[in-house]
Amino acid sequence: xxxxxxxxxxxxxxxxxxxxxxxxxxxxxxxxxxxxxxxxxxxxxxxxxxxxxxxxxxxxxxxxxxxxxxxxxxxxxxxxxxxxxxxxxxxxxxxxxxxxxxxxxxxxxxxxxxxxxxxxxxxxxxxxxxxxxxxxxxxxxxxxxxxxxxxxxxxxxxxxxxxxxxxxxxxxxxxxxxxxxxxxxxxxxxxxxxxxxxxxxxxxxxxxxxxxxxx
DNA sequence: GACCAGGCACATC
DNA sequence: GATGTGCATGGT
Numbered sequence: 001x002x003x004x005x006x007x008x009x010x011x012x013x014x015x016x017x018x019x020x021x022x023x024x025x026x027x028x029x030x031x032x033x034x035x036x037x038x039x040x041x042x043x044x045x046x047x048x049x050x051x052x053x054x055x056x057x058x059x060x061x062x063x064x065x066x067x068x069x070x071x072x073x074x075x076x077x078x079x080x081x082x083x084x085x086x087x088x089x090x091x092x093x094x095x096x097x098x099x100x101x102x103x104x105x106x107x108x109x110x111x112x113x114x115x116x117x118x119x120x121x122x123x124x125x126x127x128x129x130x131x132x133x134x135x136x137x138x139x140x141x142x143x144x145x146x147x148x149x150x151x152x153x154x155x156x157x158x159x160x161x162x163x164x165x166x167x168x169x170x171x172x173x174x175x176x177x178x179x180x181x182x183x184x185x186x187x188x189x190x191x192x193x194x195x196x197x198x199x200x201x202x203x204x205x206x207x208x209x210x211x212x213x214x215x
Numbered sequence: 216g217a218c219c220a221g222g223c224a225c226a227t228c
Numbered sequence: 229g230a231t232g233t234g235c236a237t238g239g240t
Contacts, residue, residue, distance in 0.1 A: 038221095039221090040222095042220090042221050042222085043221085043222040043223065044221085044223080045220060045221080045222085046219080046221085047220080048220090050221085084220090088223085088224090092223085127223090127224075128222095128223065128224080129223085130222060130223050130224085131222090131223095132221080132222060132223090133222070133223085136221080148221085150221045150222085151220085151221070151222085152221070153221090191221090192221095195221055198221085199220095199221090
């Protein structure tokens with residue numbers, strides 16, 4: 001695909017998605033810290049299960065950096081149980097919180113003035129934070145213009161011929177970041193709309209699922 | 216009962 | 229660098 005037409009198509013897809021679905025109001029969270037916790041909990045997990053875990057944390061007044069930082073491993077695991085992989089995710093939350101306290105005094109706001117790319121490499125050095133989780137936090141909690149690539153995004157773009165099915169996270173991210181204006185609002189809405197599309201029309205991993213409301 | 220869901224780390228080749 | 233595997237709940 002030629003670069004000029006690729007750019008045009010990417011914007012056109014965005015407009016079509018926005019026209020049919022409207023604004024998605026992402027990330028569904030009240031505070032930046034809630035986005036960070038949600039980003040870790042949602043790893044390979046249905047969002048509905050994550051919501052239950054978040055509700056548990058809120059109910060136990062545990063959705064604050066200090067609270068999670070000081071919560072026992074077993075208690076934290078119990079609260080986030082519904083999100084699945086609870087032992088691993090407990091470790092990952094603890095690792096993230098340790099990082100937050102070691103480098104930013106436990107205050108998410110202190111991250112805001114650090115350049116996105118620097119934060120990104122810091123995040124990636126934390127055990128349990130991979131590229132998608134890092135970019136989700138950067139974009140949705142800290143307003144840094146990084147395009148988030150998730151399973152839906154990759155699947156949709158591959159099935160529409162933009163990328164190969166087996167390409168890397170960076171390859172897909174470059175497709176968006178090299179062709180679109182690096183605007184937080186655009187990246188936010190575009191990714192949220194792709195997830196919405198994925199949920200409604202390309203639900204299965206089944207490669208035969210090619211329903212395409214974009215055409 | 217099978218399949219899927221807003222990944223990641225680690226072992227092995 | 230590519231490929232395979234464990235991690236776990238809850239909805240369809």
